[in-house]
Amino acid sequence: MADHPMRRNHLLIENVMKSYGGPEPALKSVSLDVSEGEFLALLGPSGCGKTTLLKIIAGLEEPTQGSMALAGEGLDTIPTYKRDIGIVFQSYALFPHMTVDANIRFGLDMRGMQGAEADERVAEVLDLVKLEGLGKRMPNELSGGQQQRVALARALAIRPKLLLLDEPLSNLDAVLRKNVRVDIRELHERIGLTTVMVTHDQEEAMSMADRVAVMANGYVLQHDTPEVIFEQPASAFIASFVGNPPAILLPVAQRGTDGYALAGAPFSPSSSTKSVFDQLEGRTAEMALRADQLSFADASEGMVAGEVHSSEYVGGSWLAHVAIGEHRIAVQSRDKPSHFGAPAHLRFEPSQTLLFDPDSGDRMDLS
Ligand SMILES: Nc1ncnc2c1ncn2[C@@H]1O[C@H](COP(=O)(O)OP(=O)(O)OP(=O)(O)O)[C@@H](O)[C@H]1O
Ligand SMILES: [Mg+2]
Numbered sequence: 001m002a003d004h005p006m007r008r009n010h011l012l013i014e015n016v017m018k019s020y021g022g023p024e025p026a027l028k029s030v031s032l033d034v035s036e037g038e039f040l041a042l043l044g045p046s047g048c049g050k051t052t053l054l055k056i057i058a059g060l061e062e063p064t065q066g067s068m069a070l071a072g073e074g075l076d077t078i079p080t081y082k083r084d085i086g087i088v089f090q091s092y093a094l095f096p097h098m099t100v101d102a103n104i105r106f107g108l109d110m111r112g113m114q115g116a117e118a119d120e121r122v123a124e125v126l127d128l129v130k131l132e133g134l135g136k137r138m139p140n141e142l143s144g145g146q147q148q149r150v151a152l153a154r155a156l157a158i159r160p161k162l163l164l165l166d167e168p169l170s171n172l173d174a175v176l177r178k179n180v181r182v183d184i185r186e187l188h189e190r191i192g193l194t195t196v197m198v199t200h201d202q203e204e205a206m207s208m209a210d211r212v213a214v215m216a217n218g219y220v221l222q223h224d225t226p227e228v229i230f231e232q233p234a235s236a237f238i239a240s241f242v243g244n245p246p247a248i249l250l251p252v253a254q255r256g257t258d259g260y261a262l263a264g265a266p267f268s269p270s271s272s273t274k275s276v277f278d279q280l281e282g283r284t285a286e287m288a289l290r291a292d293q294l295s296f297a298d299a300s301e302g303m304v305a306g307e308v309h310s311s312e313y314v315g316g317s318w319l320a321h322v323a324i325g326e327h328r329i330a331v332q333s334r335d336k337p338s339h340f341g342a343p344a345h346l347r348f349e350p351s352q353t354l355l356f357d358p359d360s361g362d363r364m365d366l367s
Helices: 050-058 100-110 115-128 144-157 174-191 202-208 226-231 271-278
Strands: 011-018 027-034 039-043 065-070 085-088 162-166 195-199 211-216 219-224 248-255 259-262 265-267 285-289 295-297 304-313 318-324 327-333 343-347 354-356
Touching: 011 050, 027 050, 027 219, 039 050, 039 202, 050 085, 050 162, 050 195, 085 144, 100 115, 100 144, 115 144, 115 174, 144 174, 174 202, 195 202, 202 226, 211 226, 219 226, 248 327, 265 304, 295 327, 304 327, 318 343, 327 343
Parallel strands: 039 195, 039 211, 085 162, 162 195
Antiparallel strands: 011 027, 011 065, 211 219, 248 259, 248 285, 259 265, 285 354, 295 343, 304 318, 304 343, 318 327
């Protein structure tokens, strides 16, 4: 986070519910707080309610229930145009028949700022997004990344109290995405503007945000720093949603008196970590395994056996896809993995893996 004094609850969202009239509300009950100067990412799969929440904050949709405040002021009665909120949508939505300057000036005009003051403000924000000198261009004379930065400049020109970004990078190709991602984060570090960004890309959320709110089905499941979301995911869903590649979940259960089964295959944890599994006391749990927690071993040292199905070079290392029963797991390997069908003996440190309740999906605390 930018190092300036931060106030908690700069943006406060309390029990917001939104129904569009369908059988299921788009937002069931969402409460969130965003500190002043913080960058929050709303992360979740398609249809979970991210854009709906952003629109409600912006005043483009009314909440069915719940309340919001920005900088201590209730938002309920403040009309959209008076909310001091800058918005950048998924499609950059620049006016195609207007120059860059005119695009940026538009919002200022609406707020009654004209003449030299507006000129100065336009120059200032173009400078901020590193597009100085391009004000006379038309949008179609700019690259996708530059157009997106104009959209950002337009949102910043009104000096908003809050910046809302809805999938701002989704129209850009892979390289540009990464560049603009760094640009936006850098800009955030520089001006410290409170920002809420919607994305379904976990890498984007984890790399750009100070905190991430993971959403599913109209709820916020976990709201925390990227490190905590990654290392202590609250549920199996979150574990299997974040990380590159994300964790794979495998059922683990006791089998017989002294044995265990992982994904239905015989599994022998080392004696030092057996106590972790003994605490399951006969229940079946879901174990989250990440590619970098797994390694290939000799048959005698392996804890569980499978079969190599395919592998891909990921720059500096390989990712092998190994079948254990019906399941596929990814294993990171510095050496090129064996060919299709080769037996694979795998090791991992069970005390470093996470276990989840198979019914509720909640993380099980087996310390
Ligand atoms: N204007 C609307 N009228 C009726 N239903 C809507 C409307 N807008 C969104 N919905 C529904 O509300 C739910 C949440 O939609 P929302 O656009 O907030 O999802 P999202 O998380 O932004 O998804 P995506 O990642 O695909 O953009 C979806 O089921 C959607 O079909
Ligand atoms: Mg959306």
